[in-house]
Amino acid sequence: MFKYNIDDDAHLSFIELNNAQELNSLIRNSFDHIREWSAWLTDKNRPLENTEEWIGKNQLRYGSGEGYEMAIWYKGALAGQIGYNFFDRENRRTEIGYWLGESFQGKGLITRACKVLIENAFTNLNINRIEIRCCTGNVKSRKIPENLGFKLEGIARQAEWLHDHFEDLAVYAMLADEWPGQ
Numbered sequence: 001m002f003k004y005n006i007d008d009d010a011h012l013s014f015i016e017l018n019n020a021q022e023l024n025s026l027i028r029n030s031f032d033h034i035r036e037w038s039a040w041l042t043d044k045n046r047p048l049e050n051t052e053e054w055i056g057k058n059q060l061r062y063g064s065g066e067g068y069e070m071a072i073w074y075k076g077a078l079a080g081q082i083g084y085n086f087f088d089r090e091n092r093r094t095e096i097g098y099w100l101g102e103s104f105q106g107k108g109l110i111t112r113a114c115k116v117l118i119e120n121a122f123t124n125l126n127i128n129r130i131e132i133r134c135c136t137g138n139v140k141s142r143k144i145p146e147n148l149g150f151k152l153e154g155i156a157r158q159a160e161w162l163h164d165h166f167e168d169l170a171v172y173a174m175l176a177d178e179w180p181g182q
Contacts, residue, residue, distance in 0.1 A: 004070075004120070006112045012070040012082065014062070017055050019071055022078045024051040026101045033102035037138045039162050065089075072100065072113050079104035082113045084121070093129035094121055098144070110144050118148070122176045130174045135160065135167040145172035149180075 004012040015023065027034060028046055035041040043050070062068035069083030080100035087094050096117055098110050114132075121127035132150060134141040146152070150172035158166035 004116045006109075006116055010072065010074045010079075010109055010112065012072060012113055012116060015055055015058055015069060015071045015081070017052060019078060020048060020052045020055055023055075023071065023081075024048050026078055026080070027051065030102040034099050035163075037135050037141065037162070038099055039160060042163070067094070069097075072098075072104075072109055074104055074107065074109055077104075079109055082110065082117060084117065087125075087127075091129070092127050093131065094125075094127050095131040095133065097132075098141075105140075111147055114144060114148060118174065118179060122179050128176045132172045133159075133169045134172070135162065136170050137167070142170055142172075145174075148174070149178070150174045151178075 002014055006012065024046060027041065028044070031041065031044050031046075058069050065087060067084040067086045069081050071078050072080040072082055078101075080098065082096065082098040085095040085097045096114060098113065100110055118130055121130055130150075132145040133156070134145070136142075136155060151174070153171045153173050156169040156171055159169040160167045
């Protein structure tokens with residue numbers, strides 16, 4: 001459907017049904033790594049049908065303007081996901097969520113992918129406020145908004161159920177007039 005270039009080695013694209021096998025393999029191969037901070041991941045033997053069903057739901061969310069996820073590609077391999085968790089059109093805000101396969105860590109992919117989504121949201125989607133929420137203990141994930149200049153607005157106490165316990169979420173935000181070049 002569409003493609004956003006990040007640099008010579010990486011790009012973002014809409015997740016299509018023909019990506020299901022590769023996406024499912026990435027999730028299964030990085031299960032413990034992703035699951036540590038992702039409440040949605042519960043089945044270590046995740047069947048392909050679950051991923052296909054999720055792709056269909058993602059396409060419906062995109063079509064209805066609710067939000068959508070994209071694949072992060074690195075040197076031709078599917079490396080992870082990033083997307084707009086929702087669009088609040090009335091208040092012109094969104095939230096970015098992301099995860100990366102374990103073997104793709106440490107390459108700056110999420111930071112660079114976030115820049116693309118942030119620029120797109122402020123320039124093309126008429127968004128005024130972008131939030132990123134991370135479990136307070138997820139130090140690597142928290143570095144992303146911090147390095148991008150997001151402001152830590154507070155801690156939402158016990159805001160996410162993570163498998164068998166509640167986690168506090170650090171709430172970061174960036175406003176359109178704070179983003180460089182706006």
